[in-house]
Amino acid sequence: MTKDQVLKILAENNDFCSGEEMSKRLGVSRASVNLAVKSLKKEGYEILSVTNKGYKLVSAPDVLTPSQIYVYCNRDRDIVCLDSVDSTNDFIKRGISNGISDGSVVLAETQTRGKGRSGKSFESPYGVSVYLSYLMKLDKHIRDLDGLTAKVAVCVAETIEQVTPINVNIKWVNDLLTNNKKICGILTEMNVEGDTGIVNYAIIGIGINVNNEKNFFDGELKDIATSIKAECGKEIMRAQLVGALIDKLDSLNNDLDDNRFFNEYKRRCINIGREVSFTLNGEKVSAKAIDIDPSFGLIVEFNDKTRYTISYGETSVRGIYGYV
Ligand code: BTN
Numbered sequence: 001m002t003k004d005q006v007l008k009i010l011a012e013n014n015d016f017c018s019g020e021e022m023s024k025r026l027g028v029s030r031a032s033v034n035l036a037v038k039s040l041k042k043e044g045y046e047i048l049s050v051t052n053k054g055y056k057l058v059s060a061p062d063v064l065t066p067s068q069i070y071v072y073c074n075r076d077r078d079i080v081c082l083d084s085v086d087s088t089n090d091f092i093k094r095g096i097s098n099g100i101s102d103g104s105v106v107l108a109e110t111q112t113r114g115k116g117r118s119g120k121s122f123e124s125p126y127g128v129s130v131y132l133s134y135l136m137k138l139d140k141h142i143r144d145l146d147g148l149t150a151k152v153a154v155c156v157a158e159t160i161e162q163v164t165p166i167n168v169n170i171k172w173v174n175d176l177l178t179n180n181k182k183i184c185g186i187l188t189e190m191n192v193e194g195d196t197g198i199v200n201y202a203i204i205g206i207g208i209n210v211n212n213e214k215n216f217f218d219g220e221l222k223d224i225a226t227s228i229k230a231e232c233g234k235e236i237m238r239a240q241l242v243g244a245l246i247d248k249l250d251s252l253n254n255d256l257d258d259n260r261f262f263n264e265y266k267r268r269c270i271n272i273g274r275e276v277s278f279t280l281n282g283e284k285v286s287a288k289a290i291d292i293d294p295s296f297g298l299i300v301e302f303n304d305k306t307r308y309t310i311s312y313g314e315t316s317v318r319g320i321y322g323y324v
Pocket of ligand 1: 089131
């Protein structure tokens, strides 16, 4: 579509780009370029038109549309943007029987039944955050997928640092924190064949608090959650964040065994060196987190120096989320 291609050229160019140059590059008439610019302006893009110089993109609306996202990533297919949906993970699940492609991405401005981990619901306020699900079609044994969610956590952390000025840590296993408060949660749902342990697909659901105002998080949430905007004080263009994230997830999907993720995860893991509490055999216990094992389990050491690796479940970390 000419409009999307014109937008991509304008967004990649910080300067003016002539109508003639764009029509040559795209192999379309000058009139088509003009029409594309007109229609972009109608959608809220601010585009300067100057005789003898051409067009320059001044600002773009913070909307999530496939064409806006294609500008910021290396693909031009399989992105669906919805206004409202029950859960983007469930939307993908329903699409699987209709043969949707590997790598399909679904986003929504809000979710009416957003899902969190451990059966919790996930609040999804309209128009300020990113609710994204990514489909990985797989044919791997469950034991070879250890750490998939941890690797996704690294992808999200790197993306946020690439696009915004804030630093991101990971609380085992996959909460993303900045200044000790949560900015992102990840829910991975897999389909495992019971008799073989083969996983056919994983749906990776990512919720990032992006442009929520500081005072959005009050009451109980005040010490627990934050957003990118609340931390860095400026509005983030969600399409740019999403585009960069899709590129990272695409490269993870192309090489799930890439071992660069392990050290990167360990470096960011905020648990290490701190006291954590967790449930062991139905009892609440605490120990010091000392390392990550090759399957991305959290190795802890008790006072008597015995060690244990936590592979599933939640941990509370002393000093974080009000655990003192
Ligand atoms: C958690 O921290 O408990 C995980 C939250 C995961 C939320 C995301 S938003 C997109 C996707 N769709 C859902 O229903 N949940 C995930």
